[in-house]
């Protein structure tokens with residue numbers, strides 16, 4: 068019999084504690100009149116910021132709508148000062164993780180029973196357009212501790228949004244059931260839940276998780292490296308159906324993974340006697356005058372498959388109930404925010420990308436043992452790189468995510484955190500025509516700090532697509548050479564995507580451009596490391612992660628058709644660009660891509676990305692906890708571009724044409740990155756450029772390109788002169 072604490076919450080007498088989560092304590096309790104046993108989840112509201120409070124409300128909203136035997140039932144919600152108590156049906160059997168701990172592997176029949184129950188619960192979620200995102204045994208509660216217990220899905224995204232996966236968790240925890248696309252911060256869809264289902268099934272029947280790793284990085288590496296699903300030797304008796312279901316659920320590529328309909332209809336679950344799926348269709352209830360919706364038995368398969376592929380940004384948990392992590396917006400606009408065809412099928416099991424989000428270890432309630440075990444990654448610190456904190460001291464223990472490159476802030480929060488470029492009349496800008504013929508009239512004032520490009524704004528809340536770049540000088544850069552910074556070579560051609568301010572829509576061209584950006588910016592990181600500016604290096608490194616994440620995203624989503632169907636010539640171009648001299652940081656992996664197919668390119672990018680994460684880890688370790696100000700990577704990059712421009716000017720004055728060209732090229736690449744790629748990256752907050760700043764960037768690029776052209780013609784003419792004199796010499800000698 069539970070020991071009562073003597074505390075009363077509403078009509079309930081609170082008993083012993085039965086569990087705890089990151090932001091909650093769960094108590095066993097009884098109704099003081101009828102004695103009904105319940106679980107009370109107590110949440111301290113003062114620990115939640117506004118966004119999290121909204122997520123909690125979203126969870127409550129979801130729970131109140133649903134009445135189904137396989138979804139934890141919320142009986143009541145009781146508010147008290149500073150606290151919210153969710154009165155939940157009591158699950159005597161505890162959670163499935165305890166069951167698995169106690170039983171090890173379970174007979175297939177038991178696994179099938181749990182899977183059927185889970186499928187029924189998931190069907191309700193599907194009907195309500197809810198993605199759970201964090202399905203794992205700990206979130207599956209059991210009505211009893213018997214084999215035929217009812218399984219109930221619990222924890223709808225609230226805890227998930229409370230614990231955005233971040234660096235610390237990335238490094239210290241191991242989300243054994245999390246879909247790789249979520250780990251990689253890809254856009255993901257409802258199928259992410261199906262990966263988790265596969266991992267849970269695998270564990271039920273084998274007694275162990277399909278993939279392991281002491282950290283999220285290791286786990287991800289293991290998932291990526293594996294070519295097929297390995298069942299332990301002692302699991303030979305598993306039915307073909309069971310093995311087949313595990314394999315089809317645990318496909319890395321969500322496109323290849325089973326759809327929900329296929330899952331629901333899989334032969335392993337087809338024994339319906341023990342469970343009636345149709346119950347799930349009746350699961351909604353009317354509450355608070357709110358009519359349930361979305362229960363549509365007639366939904367056809369096509370519709371369901373399409374919805375499986377609805378994507379939304381990771382951790383889009385910020386805009387109230389509908390924007391909560393667990394609420395799948397059923398709008399067509401969500402279908403492909405990337406603009407790529409997510410339905411593209413591939414023959415291969417492609418490895419996905421892997422940006423890992425940076426967060427904290429703040430909770431004392433971690434259930435993940437590795438956290439404690441892994442001192443190497445003890446990461447008591449949280450560095451907030453949000454640009455909004457650029458000039459504000461940021462406590463390293465802040466629990467906000469670091470870069471969260473996948474995050475798009477909600478409008479309210481980003482009101483005061485987005486930076487846009489200062490509007491107003493362009494300053495220090497020579498006209499293109501005047502600058503073109505005057506060798507030293509470059510727009511970089513060497514003695515004064517560069518004009519501050521990035522500024523706070525309360526007027527911009529969302530990434531602004533670059534539009535309206537018409538017929539500007541950018542289009543003239545085809546002859547520039549920014550991609551090739553090797554001093555000994557000519558300056559080649561500058562890849563500006565489609566020669567406008569939009570990145571190329573061609574996947575390989577875009578990847579190539581991103582790769583070049585990453586390589587150039589990587590130089591900055593190394594320069595900063597060498598001059599012991601770890602914090603700056605770290606913040607820039609996060610931008611590099613965002614770049615690779617974008618590349619991975621391209622591979623992952625469209626690529627498949629884009630890469631495979633791409634002309635060889637483009638692949639070769641990608642290969643040729645590997646001669647970047649300054650690509651030391653990245654060069655070993657992404658080398659000559661011309662020899663590789665799309666799958667290999669994708670895995671190379673993944674490996675590269677993981678390397679970059681490792682560097683970020685290293686840098687993060689060297690940062691002292693405490694109050695610190697996170698530099699703004701975009702500003703740093705801009706300043707570096709100006710420095711290169713200035714230095715190029717100096718070199719040109721000194722007659723060092725080769726180095727002048729290199730400096731100009733680097734400056735151009737960084738500026739092009741800011742103009743073309745950076746606004747398209749998923750940064751937190753996103754980078755928005757005003758027209759005047761775009762104009763300024765274009766003008767700088769234009770100026771530099773003219774200088775480069777000038778240098779090139781100078782080289783050509785001196786080369787011709789040299790040739791002429793050599794010929795004369797040879798003639799003389801002959």
Ligand SMILES: Nc1ncnc2c1ncn2[C@@H]1O[C@H](COP(=O)(O)OP(=O)(O)OP(=O)(O)O)[C@@H](O)[C@H]1O
Pocket residue numbers: 085086087088089090091092093106108139155156157158159161162205206208221222226227
């Ligand atoms: N209705 C319930 N009946 C019985 N036990 C429960 C119930 N709800 C939660 N528990 C127990 O309490 C534990 C903590 O639950 P809670 O939902 O607060 O956190 P969590 O989701 O497990 O963790 P986190 O919030 O960190 O993800 C659960 O793992 C489970 O063992």
